[in-house]
Amino acid sequence: MTAHAHPRRDADDLGAPPAGSPRPGSTDFPAAPRLVVRTTRLPEGLPGDLTALLDLLPDARPLAWVRRGDGIVGWGEALRLEAWGPGRFADAEAAWQEVLGAAVVHDDVDLPGSGLVAFGSFAFDDASGTAGDARPGGTIVVPRVVVGRRGGPEGTAWVTSITQGDALPDDVASVLDPARRERVAGPGAVTTVDGSLSAEDWTEVVAEGVERIRRGDLEKVVLARDVLATAEHPVDPRWMLRRLAVAYDACWTFSVDGMVGATPELLVRSEKGLVTSRVLAGTIRRSGGAEADDDSLLRAAHLARSSKDLEEHEYAVASVADALAPFCSSMNVPDAPFVLHLPNVLHLASDVTGVLAAGTGGSPAPTSLALAAALHPSAAVCGTPTLAARDLIREIEGMDRARYAAPVGWFGADGDGEWGIALRSAELSPQDPHRVRLFAGCGIVAASDPGAELAESEAKLEPMRYALGG
Numbered sequence: 001m002t003a004h005a006h007p008r009r010d011a012d013d014l015g016a017p018p019a020g021s022p023r024p025g026s027t028d029f030p031a032a033p034r035l036v037v038r039t040t041r042l043p044e045g046l047p048g049d050l051t052a053l054l055d056l057l058p059d060a061r062p063l064a065w066v067r068r069g070d071g072i073v074g075w076g077e078a079l080r081l082e083a084w085g086p087g088r089f090a091d092a093e094a095a096w097q098e099v100l101g102a103a104v105v106h107d108d109v110d111l112p113g114s115g116l117v118a119f120g121s122f123a124f125d126d127a128s129g130t131a132g133d134a135r136p137g138g139t140i141v142v143p144r145v146v147v148g149r150r151g152g153p154e155g156t157a158w159v160t161s162i163t164q165g166d167a168l169p170d171d172v173a174s175v176l177d178p179a180r181r182e183r184v185a186g187p188g189a190v191t192t193v194d195g196s197l198s199a200e201d202w203t204e205v206v207a208e209g210v211e212r213i214r215r216g217d218l219e220k221v222v223l224a225r226d227v228l229a230t231a232e233h234p235v236d237p238r239w240m241l242r243r244l245a246v247a248y249d250a251c252w253t254f255s256v257d258g259m260v261g262a263t264p265e266l267l268v269r270s271e272k273g274l275v276t277s278r279v280l281a282g283t284i285r286r287s288g289g290a291e292a293d294d295d296s297l298l299r300a301a302h303l304a305r306s307s308k309d310l311e312e313h314e315y316a317v318a319s320v321a322d323a324l325a326p327f328c329s330s331m332n333v334p335d336a337p338f339v340l341h342l343p344n345v346l347h348l349a350s351d352v353t354g355v356l357a358a359g360t361g362g363s364p365a366p367t368s369l370a371l372a373a374a375l376h377p378s379a380a381v382c383g384t385p386t387l388a389a390r391d392l393i394r395e396i397e398g399m400d401r402a403r404y405a406a407p408v409g410w411f412g413a414d415g416d417g418e419w420g421i422a423l424r425s426a427e428l429s430p431q432d433p434h435r436v437r438l439f440a441g442c443g444i445v446a447a448s449d450p451g452a453e454l455a456e457s458e459a460k461l462e463p464m465r466y467a468l469g470g
């Protein structure tokens with residue numbers, strides 16, 4: 001099946017492509033439009049709080065990638081690129097390179113996230129978002145306005161305006177004017193029901209996964225479930241983003257094209273030749289209440305010695321190290337994981353780093369999106385061996401993961417950027433603003449217990465349930 005990315009012009013609506021734009025699978029693309037980009041420093045900086053960037057978002061179609069108050073937010077659409085099927089990463093990349101070739105960039109700040117940037121979100125499976133499906137397998141959005149900060153509360157802040165051709169840029173003072181912002185309202189009462197499978201049926205799926213592993217078909221598989229939430233009022237993703245950014249400040253809080261979450265897992269960051277990946281696998285729930293701190297330390301010690309969790313973790317680290325190695329001249333793969341403490345769970349975590357080798361034969365080094373494509377799907381979200389795990393997921397999981405557990409993030413004109421794995425995430429329904437689909441999954445190995453995995457999946461749903469609360 002062929003798949004092509006094509007720029008959609010004047011894409012400031014999220015509805016159907018404008019009349020005359022090419023359909024997926026066609027080869028007749030319009031030439032890349034010329035983007036004119038201006039980044040200027042905000043001399044006064046931004047307020048110090050964790051939500052300072054998110055508080056600027058004027059409407060309910062936010063683009064965001066923030067952590068501990070730093071990052072970038074964007075709104076409006078200067079350009080949208082869509083890609084379909086197995087070639088979604090390569091096609092999106094090729095279309096992006098054409099856009100870069102035609103762009104004119106004035107950047108007074110020159111930090112990661114300044115100048116021309118795009119946000120992106122991709123489907124987990126090659127078979128999801130193929131030609132003919134309602135939703136593409138990959139979307140790249142270039143906002144009209146980007147605001148960023150780096151270096152904490154006192155750090156450098158900037159605003160970028162992006163327009164097509166000769167259109168007038170947005171006035172910087174007016175884009176930051178609070179009077180332009182639509183009020184952010186909560187979703188009200190929220191009810192949830194089982195998604196594709198009931199909790200009981202999903203436990204049976206996990207038991208089947210354990211069985212296949214014990215009989216030697218594969219070593220690890222990650223199995224996920226979804227839960228459907230219906231809210232009293234339309235769900236404004238900005239509401240969710242603010243709650244996540246404060247409560248889960250060690251995570252990367254994101255919003256791209258209706259996919260919202262706070263992921264603790266960084267698939268890849270590429271910055272000035274250094275690549276980093278935070279690999280997670282191996283999880284234990286955290287309890288609340290007065291004894292929570294002591295209890296967490298005990299649980300952390302237990303997790304760090306759990307052979308079942310260490311095994312899950314080793315598969316995940318090996319898959320990332322193996323995928324990065326061909327691109328790196330040197331790498332550091334930690335011998336043992338550390339324990340990452342989040343409000344809902346503790347994870348075994350390893351930060352794998354590497355120095356990007358210069359491109360061979362004069363070709364440029366791979367962009368962060370190309371690295372993300374090479375790393376996806378890691379054993380943290382698919383399994384080991386990859387293809388056997390993917391086939392088992394297709395066979396028994398009983399749902400379309402859509403963009404859950406797949407790369408989500410941003411990149412800039414120099415290829416540097418950050419791509420997380422869309423975990424602790426939800427997909428807003430494009431049809432009904434009251435509806436949201438929440439996801440969670442668990443790594444299964446021979447020693448896994450289906451009942452315990454169900455409890456773990458509930459703990460992993462907690463951030464998104466919290467995001468919809470208040």
Ligand SMILES: C=C(O[C@@H]1C=C(C(=O)O)C=C[C@H]1O)C(=O)O
Nearest residue numbers: 280281282283380440441442443
């Ligand atoms: C699949 C998810 O999380 C992944 C699975 C983990 C595990 O099984 O221990 C831990 C972190 C993530 O790599 C999820 O949150 O949905």
